[in-house]
Amino acid sequence: DIQMTQSPSSLSASVGDRVTITCRASQSISSYLNWYQQKPGKAPKLLIYAASSLQSGVPSRFSGSGSGTDFTLTISSLQPEDFATYYCQQSYSTALTFGPGTKVDIK
Amino acid sequence: QVQLQESGPGLVKPSETLSLTCTVSGGSISSYYWSWIRQPPGKGLEWIGYIYYSGSTNYNPSLKSRVTISVDTSKNQFSLKLSSVTAADTAVYYCARFTVAGTLGYWGQGTLVTVSS
Numbered sequence: 001d002i003q004m005t006q007s008p009s010s011l012s013a014s015v016g017d018r019v020t021i022t023c024r025a026s027q028s029i030s031s032y033l034n035w036y037q038q039k040p041g042k043a044p045k046l047l048i049y050a051a052s053s054l055q056s057g058v059p060s061r062f063s064g065s066g067s068g069t070d071f072t073l074t075i076s077s078l079q080p081e082d083f084a085t086y087y088c089q090q091s092y093s094t095a096l097t098f099g100p101g102t103k104v105d106i107k
Numbered sequence: 108q109v110q111l112q113e114s115g116p117g118l119v120k121p122s123e124t125l126s127l128t129c130t131v132s133g134g135s136i137s138s139y140y141w142s143w144i145r146q147p148p149g150k151g152l153e154w155i156g157y158i159y160y161s162g163s164t165n166y167n168p169s170l171k172s173r174v175t176i177s178v179d180t181s182k183n184q185f186s187l188k189l190s191s192v193t194a195a196d197t198a199v200y201y202c203a204r205f206t207v208a209g210t211l212g213y214w215g216q217g218t219l220v221t222v223s224s
Contacts, residue, residue, distance in 0.1 A: 001168065034210050036152075043201055043214035044152065050208065087152055091209020094165050096142075096154040 002026055002090050004099035012107040019075040021102045023088035028068045032092035035064055035073045038101075039084045047086075048073065078104070109134040111202050111215035119196075119222050125189040129202030129215055136160050136178065140205040141185045143176060145198040146217075153198075157205045158185055192222045 003026040013019050023033065031051040036044035046055045048064035051071055061076040075082055083106055088099040115127035129141065142157035156166035158176045166174050170189070178185040189196060199219050203211040 032209055036211075038152075043203075043217055044211070045214075046210055046212050049210045055210075055212070089152075089154075089209075089211070095168055096157075096209070098152040098154065100151045 001095055002029060002093050002097055004088055004090055004097050006086075006088060006099040006102050008102060009100065010103040010105065012105055013078050014107045015078055015080055017078045017107075019078050019082075019104060021073045021086055021104075023066075023071040023073070023099050025069045025071075025090055025092075029090045029092035031067045032090055033064075033066065033071045034089045034091060035062075036087045036089065037082075037084045038087065044087060075104075109204060109213045111204070111213060113200060113202050113215045113218040115218065115220070117219060117221060119192055119220060120224050121193055121222055122191055125187070125192050125196060125200075125220055125222070127187045127200055127202075127218065127220070129185050129187075131183045131185075131204075136180055136183045136185065140207070141176075141178065142203045142205040142211060143187045144201045144203060144211070145196075146201070147195075147198045155187065155189075155200075194222050196220070197222045 005024045007022045033051045035048040038044040052064045063074045085101045085103045087101050110132045112130045119125045137160045143155040158164045173190045175188040199217040201217045202215045204213040
């Protein structure tokens with residue numbers, strides 16, 4: 001299995017802050033990396049696919065970058081509705097795996 | 108707009124088989140892959156497996172011995188069976204549409220299944 005790690009596990013930030021979340025794969029996964037946002041009691045929502053492509057309807061303040069083993073999700077200016085948990089997921093292997101999540105809460 | 112809805116018992120006894128169905132509306136189940144994912148309370152996401160509309164499957168190696176995913180194209184549904192459940196299988200179970208690009212773009216709302224006697 002390809003193991004995914006994320007850092008930090010949680011962070012506190014203020015509205016308007018620039019937020020960066022890191023995801024690392026245990027082996028190279030090229031650009032087969034997706035990001036999801038999950039709010040309490042809701043299903044995850046796809047934000048970014050193929051490491052850097054913005055899913056339709058997702059605000060442009062979200063961006064993704066990286067390839068190989070190291071990836072980042074950036075929120076350029078945090079909005080109140082962005083407080084949530086963020087997960088990365090690799091699809092390089094047919095056995096999909098998710099990162100453990102990063103919880104973004106209000107400072 | 109594609110919508111997915113999970114259904115099935117919310118309580119299963121230890122050692123029994125968990126059975127869930129996902130009904131797809133707003134689009135055909137054909138020509139797509141369909142997946143199950145679960146999330147224990149307060150924890151992260153775990154992929155269970157996926158099925159192509161034709162019936163070919165791929166399972167999480169850690170669950171493979173206990174998982175069966177099947178599809179019924181006539182009903183626009185796919186199903187999950189997880190055998191020999193324990194308390195560790197207590198989770199919210201989600202169904203989702205899986206693309207060849209590896210994304211899970213459409214999700215059901217999730218259903219909590221508790222394993223308890």
